[in-house]
Amino acid sequence: MAKTKSTRVKAPANLPAGEALHINCGSHDVGTSNPTGRVATDGGISRGAQFLKCKKPINIATMNTRTLKNPHKQLELCALAKKYRIEVLAIQYSELQFEDLPEGFQLITASAYRNKIGASIGGVGILLSSSAKIAMLSVRFITSRILQVTLGGNPKTTIITTYSPTNVSGEEDVEEHYKQLNAATKSVPTHNVLIIAGDFNARIGLDDAKFAYHQNTNRNGDFLLEFAQENNLIITNTTFQKKKSKLWTSLVTANIRLSLRANNKSPSKRVKYDWAKLATDPELQDRYTLEIKNRYSVLSDDNCADQTQKYNYLIQANKEAAEKVMPKLPKKQRKALCFDSRVEQARQHLTEVNKRHVKENTKDTHLEFEQSKDELDQAYERANREFIENKLKEYEEANLNHRHKLAWGIINCVSGRKKVRSGRLKDDNKEERLKKWHDHFKNLLGNPPQVTMENEDIPTIFHELPIRTDAFDMEEYQKAKMAIKEGKSYGEDGIPPEVIKRCNIDIIILDFCNAIKYY
Template sequence: MLPNHIVTTTATASGAADAPAFTGQGAGDQLVTDPPSSTKATAAKRLFTPKTDIRLAAWNVRTGHHVGQQETIARELARCKISIAVLSELRLTGSGSKQVQLPDSDETMTLFYSGGDKHSEGIGFVLSSKMTKSVMCFQPLSSRLAILTLAGTITTHIIAVYAPTEVSADDAKDNFYTKLQDTVDTIPKKDLILLAGDFNAHVGASRTGWETTLGNFGRGDTNNNGLRLLSFATANGLLIGNSLFQHPRKHQITWRAPNGKDTSVLDYVLINSRFRSSLKDVRTMRSADCGSDHHLVRAHIQLKLTRAKPKTTPTKRYDWSKLLEPALKKEFQIALSNRFSMLDTMDNVDEEEQQITNAINDCATKLCPIVRQRTQTWISDSSLDLIDQRKQAKLVNFTRYRELSREIRQQLKAEREAYWNRVAADMEEAQQKNEFRTLYTTLRRLSGKIKPISDNIRKTDGSFVRSDTERLQRWQEFFQQLLNHQK
């Protein structure tokens, strides 16, 4: 059952059967693309060639709620060339998706998130703009579980995990693994399954009894959470990816205590055993930093995902407000009149329409500047320098690291406030100049009134459809019940 903060809309008519429900999205939410079937990916949507190396990350970021934290995380993921990141302890409320602007670039990444009613727990996915095109479905299950499905020759399901801690009550642990098992049971056996996140577990180094699950390079002893994870993985034919590859200790540990001395392995990447050959490496990236005491875990995986449609020529957007200037307006009218006088009379209305369009575009290109849409970035170079300094301090001076973290939070709050003051001033100036198009475009962007419809469709039992075949079947069921409804 999905958490009650997820909104669904249902079309009914005269007491007819419920229509397939679409998950409600929040302001700034983005796509969930129309998926190809589980076994036959649509050729027009192929994204990656076979045997492409994808970088998957698992990272407990401690929070994504602080000002500037999402941008900092996205910047680090882009620097490490991460294609897909599973984030745990994100601490965002509700569920949905949004675009995150890279502070020092025009590029954006897509954040899918699943949280509760409070700023605690929470998980999510961050995808590169290229990888986002392969998304079939995002299912926010709870503040500890979510699943992202990617289209490909073999459909790939990535389950984001944030497990209860070792000291949590047994009931909480039992409920978590029951829900996780129910989630895995819904995935076809032929599909590729990846689990990633903070399992809060010590699986240890001993393979006795776990030979089919644990590799030769585990570390430490096994605790209660570790036994639960090993039992779950064995029952479902999953491998603990961290234990399959030999690395120095510093590239195995995923968590360091605030005292800077105690370390542990808590974050893992798991894969179903039949796809073992697709997993090429798992190790931590100590250079990645967002103010968390967890290291980023990076996995190299070969996935055969779908490709994007061929790029189309972007539509030119002219700054028509320049025509408010009398001299430029007169010049434009004369140029357009001269072009129209030279047009040939066409019998075909489509050809004539194309001539008119070309004439307007030619005149606009010469006299009206093209609008270069750049997303405003509010994080200054000074803050980015502090973030880089904190990254270096993490490895040598933990006291200085904490001081820089506090300084960064304070500076980002001030810069965020200054940004909103600039936006307010720009809107006031646009109103005074009667530039209402600029004013209302800004208002719509800030208020999030434009919300795309999600393609997440539910079956009658509340679960999501994952293929074109299931989608068509679900709509057929709906219309059969709707049109055959007896009043």
């Protein structure tokens, strides 16, 4: 069992056949793995400790984060997950939507709602690392207190994060919460690894567990015990003795051997080349022209009359030439503010002060602890101010050099503005979406013109126009070529405008133009 500042529950290696392993995250945080008692989908296949034979161990944790409205807290959450190598972190009391965070982390949340007096109620989320994110198959929003995520693997892993009402809440609210949680648990296929992690706001007493933190079981504890018994779950933190310093923790981590697999639906990353360099480097233009011509001549056949096939040869030749000749754009990895040296120093100081405060628990240590938290916030503000100042300098330089795309990218980065997904219609079936698109274009294009006299003669304005109808010549092609704007995105063929404008493949392109004209 790794020694960290959190409680880690190592999976036992001698589970009896048919017994499940369950991870409990404390009196306030509970997790479970591969429970029995769910809806059987495979005729009741026996599940023992077979999933423990997976080679890769991962850390799964749960934590009540209070609130994550402050961007600094979001970054601290990423720093915490990276420090302890946490792949999946279930969080409670979240008020955010989908967020892409530094270091490849992604936060998926079911936001809290406001009650009559304006207080936030519920709110859960799951923070996924980059490796766990690519294995994500589905997200199921159940309530503002229950969120379910399924990860691909052998077997698949389903993670449910939950935030139970407090012990002073109405009994009807608690009953409804456990009813929905019980339904979500039973809906998970039997062969899936199931992990439930959350803040149950419950106390388990010594009468119900051998190693319990509290003396007596409260009302929420009774609900939790009933839920665990019905689904054949074990409150794991009450089955072994913990150190005194670990009896009460805010972060609970379990080390489990799981086999996560990347989702096949994940789009492959496209290689980015420095096409701007092709527009300014004559030597690179000559090398690229020679390479694409040679490769195209090898692929194409003079006897091939299919223009589509010949154009596919050009696309392949361009792809291979780019791989061989073009320099790749360096990856821009912005160092997150949470890993700034000043922030890390302030965080380390806060950790040391917190240790001393937990040990001594005096007014002086409490005051020092609060001051250390303020110093951490100030370190974030200084790092963020310096980042914005550097970005403003980059913006001024880009604006002076007329690099407007780069300038707008800097503005979006500083302002936090993201791309809006447009063109997607939210409907249950294909027929409703088609009807909406039909109505949209009908309103866009308008109604047919009202013709009063069908046989009315329309006078001819131009009798003869100076429009050539013969084949395109090189002079026309050169005029069109000079009008091409560089720096624009290329289409599905992957041929950027810089290649057509700067490389001498005029005869190949002109042949395509004339072939299509008379095709």
